Amino acid sequence: EVERLMPKKIETKILCPLSSTQIFWYKGFLMDQVESLVKMTDEEGQSTAGKGTMLRNLIMQLRKVALHPYLFPFAERDDVDSTSVEELVATSGKLAVLDKILMSMFKKGNRTCIFSQFTSMLNILE
Numbered sequence: 001e002v003e004r005l006m007p008k009k010i011e012t013k014i015l016c017p018l019s020s021t022q023i024f025w026y027k028g029f030l031m032d033q034v035e036s037l038v039k040m041t042d043e044e045g046q047s048t049a050g051k052g053t054m055l056r057n058l059i060m061q062l063r064k065v066a067l068h069p070y071l072f073p074f075a076e077r078d079d080v081d082s083t084s085v086e087e088l089v090a091t092s093g094k095l096a097v098l099d100k101i102l103m104s105m106f107k108k109g110n111r112t113c114i115f116s117q118f119t120s121m122l123n124i125l126e
Helices: 020-042 048-067 085-090 093-108 119-125
Strands: none
Touching: 020 048, 085 093
8 A cells, every 4th residue: 555645756866986995895806706707708618507697696796895895794894883974974985975865855854765675785774
């Protein structure tokens, strides 16, 4: 059942730059897999299922890095409790843009609803 009094959804696409931490991890994942990617294109005997699985795994890892590098437990410092909110926001380009948008919406009295395919990202936002 849909709430009829709810205003229409407004959808806007915003390009968000990667933070320096995200660039570091993004390049790290790509460079780690570059040899495997080259071998994959050279070897004709390898099954296409294995190639597809490897590419899907790499793409999923890159999606997570583009969202927030702390989605990987090894990317954050050892003392997780000492991570400040400012550091969480600055480590992700998307989170930095979201922070600015939410601040301006809060000042105007607007409310928001945030959805994510990664529930672990919702934990970071919380």
